[in-house]
Structures are given as structure tokens and as C-alpha cells.
Amino acid sequence: MGELRYEAPDTIEAAVKLLARANGAARVLAGGTDVIVQMETDLIEPELLVDIKKIPQLREITAERGAYRVGAAVSCMELIEHEGFCRAWPGVIDGVKLIGSIQVKGRATMAGNLCNASPAADSVPALIAAGAQVTIAGPNGVRQAPVEAIPVSPGKTSLAKGEIVTSFLFPARPPRSGDAYLRFTPRTEMDIAVVGAGVNLTLDAGGTCTSARVALGAVAPTVLLVKEAAEALIGTRVGEAALDKLAKAASAACRPIDDKRGTKEYRIKVAGVLAGRAARQALERARQS
């Protein structure tokens, strides 16, 4: 095994440079709740860890004209304690709250959840439903990408060597908007999603759905953005018929695996039911907002 080196730079530029110049396997260290476990269980043997928590910009949550920017090193507990963000994006918070124990959330970040690229990552369907964008810094400068463009297969992202996610940008919220994330697990706490469903929608003054996004976790190699499921809601008042159509579209989009947590058939069925429930909750929140 090569020697491990630990670096904790205080600027984005220095972090990018360290990662871009690394010879062997290099990893960003955010909360470490995936990285340290993977090292401990010999899944990975990196030669360089770049701790990004000492970079002040990455620790900030800022409101920008109704939009929110959340730094990549903000921990789940810090986000859960931010009242303004919780009010704006309750569905994202639903997902964040499900990431492990209080101890895990004291360290874990959404960016780590996204970049670990697990199809069952709990914040990711909610982030995709929210229409969040990531800002990425790399050796060739800064770029933006929608969250759904980051994971490409289990454990793999579209980030190039030396690139790091620096923040999430959540768009300004129109009135009468609501979002929700639900996960189905055999155990209430501390378990991995069999299926996760995130729904985000906006209503007009008359209660008709004008826009919607639906994302599903743990039913395909990556979290899925399901356009057909969203289209089932748009232009309707989100009644029983629309919800039925949404559930069918959600089930139809699934390409799950069989494992100890559930069979393919089971996941396909549960995905539809769960998407329907998440849509009802998002609707309730949109009506109250």
C-alpha cells in the first residue's frame, strides 16, 4: 500500500491543485462518513486525502435573492438547524434527516452523499426534485451542472480529475411550492433505502399544478429523474386520477435489482406507492406555503 497523505488546504484553488497533481488515488474528505468507512473496510486505499472543511467558503449557507447557496462542506446537522432553509426546502430536509444517526449527520454532507454516488443516497432524489445545481471547481475553472448529471453509475461520478463540488444552488421558490422526500426501509432509522421518492411541485392560485419534478432512488444504477411521472401532475389539480398516473409512470421507470432488501417486483410496486405519497405531502406543503 502507498503511503497516505492528509492535507487540509484553506482555499478551493489549493484543494483543486492538490487533487489535480496527485499521482495515486486521491479523495476529497468531507464528513468522511463514507470515505473513512471505505478505508477501514479496505474498499479503497487512497494515497491522498484532501480535507475541504477548512475552506471557509465551503462552510457557508447564503440566501441570494430568494435562492439558497449551500457550501459543500456544510454538515447535515448545520443544514437541519438553518430555519430559513428548512422552511424553503422541507423535502430536501426530509432526505438530509434520514442520513444515518445524529452522530453521522454531525459530520456527513450532501455533497459527500451525492459524490459517493450510491443509488440509495437519501438526499439525492430530493436534490434532483428540487432542481438544485452544483457549482464545480476544477483545474480548468468553474462550471455548473444539474445534480442529476453527477452520478453515472454506483460509486462513479462525472467529475473529472481535480474537480470538486463547491456548493449547491437552490432556485428561488415561487409561491405555492412544496416538496417532500419519503424513503421505504424495513427499519425506521439507520437503514438503507429499498426505494426513495422525491417530489417537488408548484401550484397556481387556482390550485392547478404548473410545474413538477419527481425523482426516485434505489430503483436503478443511479437516482432517476422521472419526467413522465412529473407530467402526470402538470396541468392537473393533483387529484386521484393524476396521482394514479404518477404512480404508474414511477413504477414503469424503475430498473431495480433483486437483493436482500427487496425483489425487483417489490421495488417497482413500492416506487409507485411511495411517489404517490410523496406527491400528496408535497401538495399539502404547497397549499400551506
Add this chain to the structure above:
Amino acid sequence: MAAKIQVSTTVNGEQRRFQCEPQQTLLDVLRDELALTGTKEGCATGDCGACSVMLDGRLVDACLVLAAEVQGKKVETIEGMAQGEELHPLQRTFLEHNGSQCGICTPGMLMAARALLERNPDPSETEVRYWLAGNLCRCTGYDKIIRSVLAAAKEMRGA
């Protein structure tokens, strides 16, 4: 071998210095270098909570923190909970309500419970159960732990 990393940090209010390898965790260093063996290792993968400590005022699993990361930070462990001979109310109620049997989970349970009561002095039973979901116990069946925490909360509120 690579040069060791020099780390200076505050543990239970005292300035401490140690040397570590990059892959060593805070848990390794607390137990093996600083002789603070009150913090337990159950799993080393974040599942059991036996290694719960406070890091800059936040409850974390010490097995999921690299020792090198605590440079300039504040660490609090179970050794800092009692004031000399005087037990913390949680330590007393755990004794009174049999919240501890073999004792392996107890330091982590106490650290987690104290963190809860600092945020929320009057938690419901459900809130206690959810907050402690990351702390596993194979002896007590949990109920006695929950009773102990609720009793301490009541006492600390002066109720």
C-alpha cells in the same frame, strides 16, 4: 514511514499534543495515545455509537473522525462528564434505573444523551428514542436507557 502528523487540541478542557499517522482515527488516538479508554470501540464503522464524543460542540462518532482533523479543535469525552467525585445526573439515573448492564455502550449513550438534553431539556420519549438511534445496546433492551434519560431530564429541569 511518512513523518507523523503533529496535532495540538483541547481534550476535556486540557491542552493535549500527540503525533499520529494520517489513517489513525480520533478513536485510536484517544484510546491508544492519550489513554482515554472510556470511549469504546464497537464497530469502527459508524454503526454503533459506542465511540460518541463531542467535537467542537457536535456529537460525532470518534471512529469516523481522523485524528489529524482535530488540530485546533475542542474534544469532549466521557472522562470529562463527572465533576471529580460528583456524577452527572445522567450517570446517576443510569445507575438508578439500570440503564447500564455490561457497560460497553454506556459512555456513548451518556455522551449522546447529554448532547440531546443540552439542546432539548424536555424531550418526549419518542424524541429520546430517535436521538439515540445511532447508539446500539445488546443488553438492556433500550427501555431502561430511555427511562434513565427521561428521569435525568426531569431532574435537571428541577421538576
